[in-house]
Amino acid sequence: MRTVAVTRIGSLRATDEGDRGRIGVVDLPEHPLGPEDVRIRVAYAAICGSDPHLAEGFFGTDVPIGLGHEVSGVVEALGERATRNGLRVGDRVAGNFLRFCGTCRPCQEGRQQFCEHIQDYNRPGMSETVTWHESQVYRLPESVTLLQGCLLEPVSVAVRIADKTRIRVGDRVAVCGGGPIGQLALQVMSRYGATSLTMIEPIAERRALALRTGAEHVIDPVGEDQGQRALEITQGRGYDVVIDASGSTRAVRGLLDIAAKGATVIYGAMYPTGFELPLDLSEHLYLRELTLTGVFVSPYAFPRALQLLPHLQLEEMTQAVFDLEDAERAFEVHLSGRFPKVVIRCNAVEELV
Numbered sequence: 001m002r003t004v005a006v007t008r009i010g011s012l013r014a015t016d017e018g019d020r021g022r023i024g025v026v027d028l029p030e031h032p033l034g035p036e037d038v039r040i041r042v043a044y045a046a047i048c049g050s051d052p053h054l055a056e057g058f059f060g061t062d063v064p065i066g067l068g069h070e071v072s073g074v075v076e077a078l079g080e081r082a083t084r085n086g087l088r089v090g091d092r093v094a095g096n097f098l099r100f101c102g103t104c105r106p107c108q109e110g111r112q113q114f115c116e117h118i119q120d121y122n123r124p125g126m127s128e129t130v131t132w133h134e135s136q137v138y139r140l141p142e143s144v145t146l147l148q149g150c151l152l153e154p155v156s157v158a159v160r161i162a163d164k165t166r167i168r169v170g171d172r173v174a175v176c177g178g179g180p181i182g183q184l185a186l187q188v189m190s191r192y193g194a195t196s197l198t199m200i201e202p203i204a205e206r207r208a209l210a211l212r213t214g215a216e217h218v219i220d221p222v223g224e225d226q227g228q229r230a231l232e233i234t235q236g237r238g239y240d241v242v243i244d245a246s247g248s249t250r251a252v253r254g255l256l257d258i259a260a261k262g263a264t265v266i267y268g269a270m271y272p273t274g275f276e277l278p279l280d281l282s283e284h285l286y287l288r289e290l291t292l293t294g295v296f297v298s299p300y301a302f303p304r305a306l307q308l309l310p311h312l313q314l315e316e317m318t319q320a321v322f323d324l325e326d327a328e329r330a331f332e333v334h335l336s337g338r339f340p341k342v343v344i345r346c347n348a349v350e351e352l353v
């Protein structure tokens with residue numbers, strides 16, 4: 001089956017052609033359909049900000065590395081026991097690219113993100129088909145299109161970020177980074193009752209998008225004094241919740257300074273291995289009692305992400321669509337930052353439904 005994959009390890013942004021990572025379309029064997037498995041004919045798979053990190057070899061360097069974990073499609077076949085959630089052939093679905101086994105110690109302790117078998121079903125979804133365990137598959141609501149449905153996984157990340165903020169209604173919230181996760185986190189926090197809701201983002205189009213979808217304020221961290229603006233917006237107190245969705249080593253440095261006393265700061269992105277952030281233990285943890293945390297993957301978040309999907313504004317995140325065979329071009333457009341999200345159409349969708 002045709003699958004988008006990393007075919008050479010390296011930064012996709014490398015200026016020297018010889019060092020640059022490569023994305024291509026390869027033929028990979030289809031996984032056999034186990035008795036509890038679901039085979040999905042993939043409609044759409046979105047490019048994630050983490051995909052270029054995979055090209056750099058973050059999770060391994062044996063190529064080809066199949067890509068795609070933000071997937072929607074139509075159920076093509078069910079194993080004989082894969083019916084416990086009422087799935088049927090022809091259902092429009094999306095899902096969690098990870099299967100949490102439910103059996104290992106972390107799973108039994110309510111910490112599925114640390115499942116010891118988390119990779120067993122992590123299969124590339126930017127592909128003609130993907131075969132998952134039935135526990136990974138969710139039927140899409142009627143009102144959600146297959147194109148919007150491929151955003152279930154990033155929405156689940158926004159839900160998990162929201163969980164980790166432990167927000168209370170009325171808390172002042174800042175989101176740093178107006179990529180897909182930042183935009184979705186902003187919308188989710190808005191529904192959670194966030195106030196002074198602020199998007200910090202250097203690209204004007206992304207600030208404008210945030211203003212259309214719930215932000216009360218925007219800060220341009222390059223053109224404005226971020227610390228000063230944050231103080232103005234929060235009456236000199238700072239934000240109760242600060243979310244980084246930028247993954248930018250430059251952007252994250254200033255975030256502790258705009259956090260209020262007792263605030264929670266979530267580093268909700270991927271960061272370069274070995275990157276260290278200066279932390280003033282006396283100022284940040286003793287005097288201001290900040291809680292710092294991060295987000296790896298999104299356990300326990302998919303059912304609620306599914307509930308939220310029809311209520312989110314996803315139109316502007318589903319405008320750039322490329323066919324599977326044009327994946328290399330799609331990644332170039334992704335890296336250009338011209339669209340908040342780039343989506344790969346893995347099959348002729350009209351024939352699926």
Ligand SMILES: [Zn+2]
Pocket residue numbers: 048049050069070153154
């Ligand atoms: Zn992702």
Ligand SMILES: [Zn+2]
Pocket residue numbers: 100101102103104105106107114115116117118
């Ligand atoms: Zn487990």
